[in-house]
Amino acid sequence: MSAAFIHLDHVSKAFALPGGRRFDAVRDVSLDIARGSAFGVIGMSGAGKSTLLRLVNLLERPDAGRVIVDGVDLTALSRSRLRAARRGIGMIFQQFNLLLNATVEANVAFPLEIAGEPKAAIARRVAECLDIVGLADKARSHPAQLSGGQKQRVAIARALTTRPGVLLCDEPTSALDPQTTRSVLDTLATINRDHGVTLVIVTHEMEVVRRLCDEVAVMEDGHLADRFALDDDAHQPATGLARELVASLRQPALA
Numbered sequence: 574m575s576a577a578f579i580h581l582d583h584v585s586k587a588f589a590l591p592g593g594r595r596f597d598a599v600r601d602v603s604l605d606i607a608r609g610s611a612f613g614v615i616g617m618s619g620a621g622k623s624t625l626l627r628l629v630n631l632l633e634r635p636d637a638g639r640v641i642v643d644g645v646d647l648t649a650l651s652r653s654r655l656r657a658a659r660r661g662i663g664m665i666f667q668q669f670n671l672l673l674n675a676t677v678e679a680n681v682a683f684p685l686e687i688a689g690e691p692k693a694a695i696a697r698r699v700a701e702c703l704d705i706v707g708l709a710d711k712a713r714s715h716p717a718q719l720s721g722g723q724k725q726r727v728a729i730a731r732a733l734t735t736r737p738g739v740l741l742c743d744e745p746t747s748a749l750d751p752q753t754t755r756s757v758l759d760t761l762a763t764i765n766r767d768h769g770v771t772l773v774i775v776t777h778e779m780e781v782v783r784r785l786c787d788e789v790a791v792m793e794d795g796h797l798a799d800r801f802a803l804d805d806d807a808h809q810p811a812t813g814l815a816r817e818l819v820a821s822l823r824q825p826a827l828a
């Protein structure tokens with residue numbers, strides 16, 4: 574078995590379209606992601622990036638292939654074992670998905686509440702996670718009182734409560750302006766570098782890849798078209814789209 578932290582083994586996913594047609598969103602993708610990596614997934618709209626990400630925690634169940642995270646084949650687990658395994662896989666979304674009527678601390682506590690953890694342990698962990706994302710002073714605020722970047726950092730704190738080894742990030746900064754984008758990327762870099770959390774980041778923003786990622790995969794029409802390390806200057810892109818993306822990645826970062 575592969576020693577990779579995340580191992581997608583020939584995974585495919587199709588959706589049924591109205592009228593009975595079938596759409597192959599992810600086609601026979603095999604991919605290894607190392608522990609501790611900050612791994613970007615890029616490609617055109619509709620290329621299958623989000624579907625690929627959602628296959629990692631089985632939000633989408635593959636039609637074929639296996640998903641192995643930290644040595645465990647998720648596709649072979651019972652429902653209750655899968656629920657337990659998912660505690661090790663955090664996820665954040667473009668639109669934050671916060672409970673709007675709950676305070677920041679109640680939002681962050683939510684995964685531990687549903688797991689039935691003791692109240693004192695929840696309070697301690699919530700405080701730790703809010704501290705990690707730099708929002709300890711916002712514990713009693715409601716999401717409506719926060720900027721977009723702060724909302725996403727609340728979502729990151731919530732995802733961290735169960736001490737996941739990996740955080741799946743689906744367009745984490747696409748709803749944000751450049752200023753608040755920076756604060757979210759800094760937070761993600763901190764949890765990757767200082768807390769050892771592996772990141773898998775779907776994004777269409779090359780700036781996000783440049784600032785955060787050490788490796789990137791290019792999705793094209795459901796296939797894995799290319800994959801390379803950002804510091805591999807000798808990499809020859811495998812397709813025309815990969816060539817374009819590599820060229821835009823090589824442009825100097827914005828100040």
Ligand SMILES: Nc1ncnc2c1ncn2[C@@H]1O[C@H](COP(=O)(O)OP(=O)(O)OP(=O)(O)O)[C@@H](O)[C@H]1O
Nearest residue numbers: 588589596598616617618619620621622623624625
């Ligand atoms: N639940 C679903 N039912 C039917 N089709 C779906 C479903 N989820 C995704 N698709 C289709 O699968 C294709 C791939 O979608 P996906 O969201 O993975 O692409 P993406 O590369 O993340 O695109 P974008 O950058 O636009 O979000 C799209 O054409 C989408 O419409």
